[in-house]
Structures are given as C-alpha cells and as structure tokens.
Amino acid sequence: xxxxxxxxxxxxxxxxxxxxxxxxxxxxxxxxxxxxxxxxxxxxxxxxxxxxxxxxxxxxxxxxxxxxxxxxxxxxxxxxxxxxxxxxxxxxxxxxxxxxxxxxxxxxxxxxxxxxxxxxxxxxxxxxxxxxxxxxxxxxxxxxxxxxxxxxxxxxxxxxxxxxxxxxxxxxxxxxxxxxxxxxxxxxxxxxxxxxxxxxxxxxxxxxxxxxxxxxxxxxxxxxxxx
Amino acid sequence: xxxxxxxxxxxxxxxxxxxxxxxxxxxxxxxxxxxxxxxxxxxxxxxxxxxxxxxxxxxxxxxxxxxxxxxxxxxxxxxxxxxxxxxxxxxxxxxxxxxxxxxxxxxxxxxxxxxxxxxxxxxxxxxxxxxxxxxxxxxxxxxxxxxxxxxxxxxxxxxxxxxxxxxxxxxxxxxxxxxxxxxxxxxxxxxxxxxxxxxxxxxxxxxxxxxxx
Amino acid sequence: xxxxxxxxxxxxxxxxxxxxxxxxxxxxxxxxxxxxxxxxxxxxxxxxxxxxxxxxxxxxxxxxxxxxxxxxxxxxxxxxxxxxxxxxxxxxxxxxxxxxxxxxxxxxxxxxxxxxxxxxxxxxxxxxxxxxxxxxxxxxxxxxxxxxxxxxxxxxxxxxxxxxxxxxxxxxxxxxxxxxxxxxxxxxxxxxxxxxxxxxxxxxxxxxxxxxxxxxxxxxxxxxxxx
Numbered sequence: 001x002x003x004x005x006x007x008x009x010x011x012x013x014x015x016x017x018x019x020x021x022x023x024x025x026x027x028x029x030x031x032x033x034x035x036x037x038x039x040x041x042x043x044x045x046x047x048x049x050x051x052x053x054x055x056x057x058x059x060x061x062x063x064x065x066x067x068x069x070x071x072x073x074x075x076x077x078x079x080x081x082x083x084x085x086x087x088x089x090x091x092x093x094x095x096x097x098x099x100x101x102x103x104x105x106x107x108x109x110x111x112x113x114x115x116x117x118x119x120x121x122x123x124x125x126x127x128x129x130x131x132x133x134x135x136x137x138x139x140x141x142x143x144x145x146x147x148x149x150x151x152x153x154x155x156x157x158x159x160x161x162x163x164x165x166x167x168x169x170x171x172x173x174x175x176x177x178x179x180x181x182x183x184x185x186x187x188x189x190x191x192x193x194x195x196x197x198x199x200x201x202x203x204x205x206x207x208x209x210x211x212x213x214x215x216x217x218x219x220x221x222x223x224x225x226x227x
Numbered sequence: 228x229x230x231x232x233x234x235x236x237x238x239x240x241x242x243x244x245x246x247x248x249x250x251x252x253x254x255x256x257x258x259x260x261x262x263x264x265x266x267x268x269x270x271x272x273x274x275x276x277x278x279x280x281x282x283x284x285x286x287x288x289x290x291x292x293x294x295x296x297x298x299x300x301x302x303x304x305x306x307x308x309x310x311x312x313x314x315x316x317x318x319x320x321x322x323x324x325x326x327x328x329x330x331x332x333x334x335x336x337x338x339x340x341x342x343x344x345x346x347x348x349x350x351x352x353x354x355x356x357x358x359x360x361x362x363x364x365x366x367x368x369x370x371x372x373x374x375x376x377x378x379x380x381x382x383x384x385x386x387x388x389x390x391x392x393x394x395x396x397x398x399x400x401x402x403x404x405x406x407x408x409x410x411x412x413x414x415x416x417x418x419x420x421x422x423x424x425x426x427x428x429x430x431x432x433x434x435x436x437x438x439x440x
Numbered sequence: 441x442x443x444x445x446x447x448x449x450x451x452x453x454x455x456x457x458x459x460x461x462x463x464x465x466x467x468x469x470x471x472x473x474x475x476x477x478x479x480x481x482x483x484x485x486x487x488x489x490x491x492x493x494x495x496x497x498x499x500x501x502x503x504x505x506x507x508x509x510x511x512x513x514x515x516x517x518x519x520x521x522x523x524x525x526x527x528x529x530x531x532x533x534x535x536x537x538x539x540x541x542x543x544x545x546x547x548x549x550x551x552x553x554x555x556x557x558x559x560x561x562x563x564x565x566x567x568x569x570x571x572x573x574x575x576x577x578x579x580x581x582x583x584x585x586x587x588x589x590x591x592x593x594x595x596x597x598x599x600x601x602x603x604x605x606x607x608x609x610x611x612x613x614x615x616x617x618x619x620x621x622x623x624x625x626x627x628x629x630x631x632x633x634x635x636x637x638x639x640x641x642x643x644x645x646x647x648x649x650x651x652x653x654x655x656x657x658x659x660x661x662x663x664x665x666x667x
Contacts, residue, residue: 015301023535025313040319043323121453257465304545312535312536334580337580408649415640415641419642
C-alpha cells in the first residue's frame with residue numbers, strides 16, 4: 001500500500017485504472033440512456049404536431065402517444081386518429097411531413113421549425129402549414145427568453161390564435177392594435193407593450209414559410225414532396 | 228496533542244446548520260441563485276448535488292490511502308466530473324422537461340466549490356462512515372438553504388409553492404423575485420437574517436456564560 | 441456584413457444583456473471575494489478574460505473535432521481500424537464534461553506559467569487566486585454554451601471566441617463596478633448583520649436591475665446594421 005503510494009509509477013497505474021473504471025461506467029450510461037434522450041428530444045416536437053395541424057379543439061382532453069414515427073391521438077370522446085411524421089432533409093432547421101395514417105396516407109400538412117433573435121434572446125417556433133402550403137394552421141413557441149409578463153405572452157394561445165388560418169401568399173405584418181390589424185388580412189395584432197417580440201415572431205413565421213415553399217418547389221434528394 | 232477527529236455524528240450535524248455550505252461558508256452560490264425561481268427545480272438540483280456529493284465522498288474515502296497528496300485534486304475532479312455526467316444523463320433521460328429547465332446548471336455542479344471542499348476536508352482524511360455522514364449532513368444543509376431561497380422567491384414572485392397556486396390568479400405578484408435581481412436581493416436578505424440570528428444566539432450564550440461565571 | 445452583425449450581437453449579448461455574473465450567476469466566488477479593491481478586481485477580471493479565451497479556444501477545438509456526435513477524428517480512427525463499420529457512428533459526447541474540466545485546468549496552468557515568466561510582480565499579487573480560477577463557474581459555463589451551439593452546428597470558431605472574450609469583458613465590468621461601490625460602502629454605516637456578503641448581494645441585485653435595462657439593445661443594433 002505504502003509502496004504504491006510512494007512510487008510515481010504506482011500512482012500512474014492507479015490513475016489509469018480509475019480512468020478505465022470511470023470510462024467504462026460512462027460508456028455503459030451512454031449506451032443505455034442515449035436512445036431515451038433522443039426519443040425525449042423528438043417527442044417534444046411530435047407532441048405538439050397534432051395541436052398545430054388539427055387545431056386546439058381536437059387535442060383538448062385528448063391523450064397523445066408517440067411510437068417511433070407514429071403519433072396516435074385519442075380524443076376525449078373516444079375517437080382515435082393516427083398521424084405519421086417523417087422528417088425531411090432540409091438546409092435550415094427541421095421540416096416534417098405529416099400524413100394521416102401511414103406514410104402513404106393523405107398529406108395532412110407540414111410542420112417547420114424556425115428561429116431568430118427576439119427582443120431578449122433567441123425565439124424558437126414551430127409553424128404548421130396546410131398540405132398545399134397556402135394557409136398557416138398555427139404556431140407553437142418552443143423556446144423563448146422574452147421579458148416575463150410582457151414579451152413572454154407570445155406563448156399564450158390568444159396571441160398564437162392570430163396566426164391560425166392566415167393565407168401565405170403575402171408576408172405577414174404586425175398591427176399595433178385591433179384597428180390596425182383589421183386593415184389587412186395579412187396583419188396580426190401585436191401584444192400590448194411587446195411590439196418587438198410580436199414583430200420578431202412575425203418575421204420568423206415569414207422566413208420559415210418562405211423557406212418551406214422553396215424547399216417543396218425544388219425538393220432536395222430524398223425529400224418527399226408528393227402533394 | 229492528538230488531533231480531535233470529528234465523529235460521523237458530529238460531521239452529520241455540523242453540515243446542517245453550524246457549517247451550512249451556503250449561509251456560513253458561502254459556497255455553492257451559483258445554483259442557490261440560478262435554480263431557485265421555483266421549488267421544483269431547486270429540489271431537483273439538491274437531489275443531483277446530493278447524489279454527486281455522496282458518491283464522490285464515498286469513492287475518495289475508499290481510495291484515500293492510495294493517493295499521493297499532490298494528485299488528489301486531479302482524482303477528486305475526475306470522480307466528480309464522472310458522477311455529474313451520470314446525474315445529467317439520467318435527468319435528461321427520465322425527466323427531460325426538468326433537465327431543459329435546469330439547463331447548464333447541472334454540469335456546473337462540477338465546479339461547485341462545496342463538493343471539492345468536502346472531499347478535501349473530510350473524505351480524504353476519514354473513513355467511509357464519516358464521509359457518508361458528512362455528505363448527507365452537508366446535503367441537508369444545502370437543501371435547507373435552497374428551500375429557504377426558493378420558498379421566498381416562488382411565493383412572492385408567483386404566488387405558488389411547488390407549483391400549487393396559493394393566492395388567487397388576479398392577485399398582483401412581485402415578478403421581480405423570479406428575475407435575476409430578485410435572486411440577489413432574496414439571498415442577500417436571507418444571508419443578513421442568518422447572520423443576525425447567529426449573532427443573537429452568540430450574544431445570548433455569552434450573556435448566560437457571563438451570568439453563571 | 442452578416443457575420444459582423446452576428447458577432448456584434450453575440451458580443452453585446454455576452455457582455456451587457458446577458459452578463460455572466462448578473463444574469464447567469466456564474467463567477468460569483470471571485471465576484472464576492474476579490475471585489476474589495478479596484479485594482480485587484482480589475483486584475484482578476486483581466487486574468488479571467490485571458491483564461492476564458494484560452495479555454496474556449498481549446499474546448500472549441502476538442503468539441504468540433506472529437507467530442508460532438510459525428511465528429512471527424514474518432515470516426516476516422518474507427519473506420520481505419522474497422523473498414524467494414526458504418527461511418528459516423530462514434531459519439532464521444534459523454535466524455536465532454538471531463539474533457540472540459542481538464543482543458544480548463546490546463547489553461548489555468550498555461551496562463552499561470554505565462555504570467556509567472558513575463559509579469560512576476562503581478563503573479564505575486566495574485567497569490568492563491570490564480571489557481572482558484574479553475575473552479576470559476578464562468579469558464580465552464582462558456583465552454584458549455586459553446587458546446588451547445590457547436591453540436592447544433594450553429595457557431596464556428598469566431599462566434600465561440602467572441603462569446604468567451606466578451607463574456608470575460610462583461611465579468612470584468614461587473615466586478616470593477618462592484619469594487620468601486622464596495623470601496624464607497626466601507627465609508628458608510630452598514631448594519632452589522634448585513635456587513636460582508638449580504639450587502640454585496642443586495643448591491644449586486646440593484647446592479648442586476650440596472651443591467652436589465654440593456655435588454656433589447658441587441659435587437660435594435662441588429663436593425664441598425666441590417667435594416
């Protein structure tokens with residue numbers, strides 16, 4: 001024991017042994033837990049997709065289960081729907097093709113993830129589009145660090161509701177109050193006291209929609225752009 | 228003169244109040260401010276830190292006779308980093324929303340001065356029983372500190388405790404307490420309170436000693 | 441022009457808007473311990489900035505080429521040892537934290553040797569505080585932020601170094617401000633129970649409140665550069 005302690009070579013062997021033991025422990029943890037962690041990351045987005053494309057009422061009180069590519073929704077009344085979500089190769093952030101039933105089923109819509117700088121920090125959004133990309137079905141805020149009680153109202157459903165059903169043939173603009181917003185079918189009403197956050201969300205939605213349209217018009221290799 | 232080595236029970240009791248890591252030793256202030264906006268993340272952080280502290284203390288206590296003195300910081304760091312990785316991955320696998328909320332503060336447990344200081348002061352000198360008692364005691368002290376700050380911040384800033392709404396929704400709350408300045412103000416006030424209570428106790432003890440002398 | 445705007449945004453964000461000490465609460469130990477006098481505070485700020493930059497450079501290199509999922513170096517080694525294996529399978533990210541802490545310890549050693557050789561009086565005045573920079577949360581925090589963005593393939597070397605250097609600058613600003621205030625506080629009658637750490641925390645809270653006013657500068661600077 002004391003000989004081990006007094007010799008540098010012995011110490012080196014001890015450190016190597018410790019490193020080996022810890023390394024093996026970490027490798028075991030990695031092999032065991034990585035699949036679960038990746039599933040968690042995917043599930044975060046998949047869980048929001050039904051609400052984005054089918055509307056808020058379809059998912060209130062419903063239970064959503066995720067199994068690989070399939071998302072099954074069992075509504076409160078007992079009806080069950082199943083969607084297949086397949087990620088498409090894309091230049092920018094993630095883009096998902098959502099079809100009813102199996103992957104060969106009817107195209108329900110597209111969901112894309114976009115991000116850009118907001119007022120305080122980066123805002124990350126999910127934007128839902130109809131299958132022909134002519135209408136936005138809704139948005140969902142994944143990540144934001146806006147001012148509490150002011151800018152962070154962008155996560156509230158009454159603000160996100162402004163985006164549901166808006167046509168995409170012209171870029172969206174922000175109106176500072178209800179009268180300004182009513183002047184154009186492409187205008188959304190900003191949050192009181194959070195014009196910059198609202199404008200940032202609007203810009204992110206515009207950029208994401210434009211990106212999705214380009215990617216579908218000129219699909220990359222492996223991109224399933226069937227209508 | 229033989230050096231008085233604290234017994235496991237003394238180590239355990241010391242860590243809770245007399246040598247409280249946050250209020251007395253001012254270690255581990257980063258998580259005390261960062262994750263205490265609500266009770267749930269605070270308690271998760273305490274759990275993760277306790278896990279790392281207990282495992283690191285046990286392991287360093289078991290190999291304390293094999294190490295040359297100048298290599299011990301290296302071994303402590305290696306051990307702590309390994310267990311923090313394990314804690315972080317386990318949290319991400321089984322409680323992903325909480326892991327996202329805690330963010331970079333779980334890996335920052337590695338540089339939490341509290342853990343290295345306990346390894347250095349206690350477990351490199353005493354056996355596994357004392358090291359375990361010390362780790363549990365200090366974890367309880369950390370729990371006390373974080374719970375006190377989190378309670379103040381969550382009740383004043385959100386009107387809730389552990390997520391349970393305590394005041395009606397329309398009641399105005401001090402949102403500042405959830406933001407960074409509120410963290411500093413809450414901890415500063417509580418530190419002042421702890422110091423005042425300690426000074427009062429000392430004054431009473433010395434007054435009773437002077438009275439009986 | 442685009443890259444300049446991005447770097448400026450990151451720099452302002454790290455130094456002012458999301459100040460390492462006053463928003464993220466990292467680097468508090470030297471902030472409390474070394475902020476009694478203005479000159480030691482400034483010296484500590486410069487030392488931390490130097491160490492953060494060196495550590496960020498090393499950890500970016502390690503993350504980009506070895507540690508991230510799909511990193512080139514381990515995959516090249518594995519495929520030369522085992523030509524039949526699938527490429528891109530090796531993921532060493534579970535070793536990240538261990539590698540970072542050793543990178544930081546080595547950076548501190550490097551900086552210590554450099555300062556001892558070229559600025560001996562400065563080295564003597566630092567005393568024990570220079571090796572203590574290893575346990576400074578700010579450096580590990582910078583490495584973790586860089587890791588997050590490198591894994592998401594967002595940032596290159598320029599952005600990572602900008603975050604590190606201006607994070608250190610922000611730390612220096614905060615600690616120098618605190619030192620100036622504490623020098624004045626010594627002449628005041630602070631209540632006995634608040635002396636020391638408690639009053640420093642309360643003053644830091646007021647400083648943090650002031651720094652919250654910087655929120656939104658980033659968005660407006662970006663608008664200036666990219667109208």
